[in-house]
Amino acid sequence: MKVLITGTASGIGYETALLFLKNGHDVFGIDINPTAINPAGFSGKYTHFKADISVPESLPEIDGIQILINNAGIQSGTDSDIKVNLLGTMAVTKKYAFQKEIKSVLFISSVSAMSGNEFPEYVVSKAGINGYMKNCAILLANKYRATCNALCFGGVLTELNNPVTKDEKLWQKIMDVTPLKRWATAEEAAKWCHFMTAENTFCTGQAIDISGGERNCMDLFVWPEEEKPLEN
Numbered sequence: 001m002k003v004l005i006t007g008t009a010s011g012i013g014y015e016t017a018l019l020f021l022k023n024g025h026d027v028f029g030i031d032i033n034p035t036a037i038n039p040a041g042f043s044g045k046y047t048h049f050k051a052d053i054s055v056p057e058s059l060p061e062i063d064g065i066q067i068l069i070n071n072a073g074i075q076s077g078t079d080s081d082i083k084v085n086l087l088g089t090m091a092v093t094k095k096y097a098f099q100k101e102i103k104s105v106l107f108i109s110s111v112s113a114m115s116g117n118e119f120p121e122y123v124v125s126k127a128g129i130n131g132y133m134k135n136c137a138i139l140l141a142n143k144y145r146a147t148c149n150a151l152c153f154g155g156v157l158t159e160l161n162n163p164v165t166k167d168e169k170l171w172q173k174i175m176d177v178t179p180l181k182r183w184a185t186a187e188e189a190a191k192w193c194h195f196m197t198a199e200n201t202f203c204t205g206q207a208i209d210i211s212g213g214e215r216n217c218m219d220l221f222v223w224p225e226e227e228k229p230l231e232n
Helices: 011-022 080-096 120-144 159-165 168-176 186-199
Strands: 002-006 026-031 046-050 067-070 104-110 147-153 207-210
Touching: 002 011, 002 080, 011 026, 011 067, 011 186, 067 080, 067 186, 080 120, 104 120, 104 186, 120 147, 120 207, 147 186, 159 168, 186 207
Parallel strands: 002 026, 002 067, 026 046, 067 104, 104 147, 147 207
Antiparallel strands: none
């Protein structure tokens, strides 16, 4: 299939792109940074576009996308979270999803949208994605019979979370209240992305909690104090 993934320079997007390439799909990546993906040795091929999803006019022209995975996002604790994570993702979806070839759309959300544990702006951006996903699910099903879902991940071992995963004391605090005593890997997250788009053909309109039980714990937001907002 013809697959478009945003945020492929690192983390979940990078691993998801590799998994789709391994399975023979033609993958297009959009990221504000250059790619480190080398498609050599994979059965699929990869095309990278350097663009900022929060600047709609920078988005490339790509026709006939069958699978769209909205992964790109930031975690700044500022209004930029809303601009990139929500408004940027909406711009990407409007440009590539609503056409006759589309089979599946996936949004990478966060369990923070369900629990409220995070920077306020980040929570709002991801909660907005969940709401927008449901709107898209209705429209895509009615017109194109395509599926549309959101994966609400808890802790994932990516560079974005280095401020806590690389701090021994903060990491222990997280593990003390984490049921499975670990976080997901980006490779595990990629498998969920592949399943919900390339394999799933019936589940739609769902925001799925993939947090390893994290949402069952109260006040699990652990971050360096000097980087946390002082008030909401």
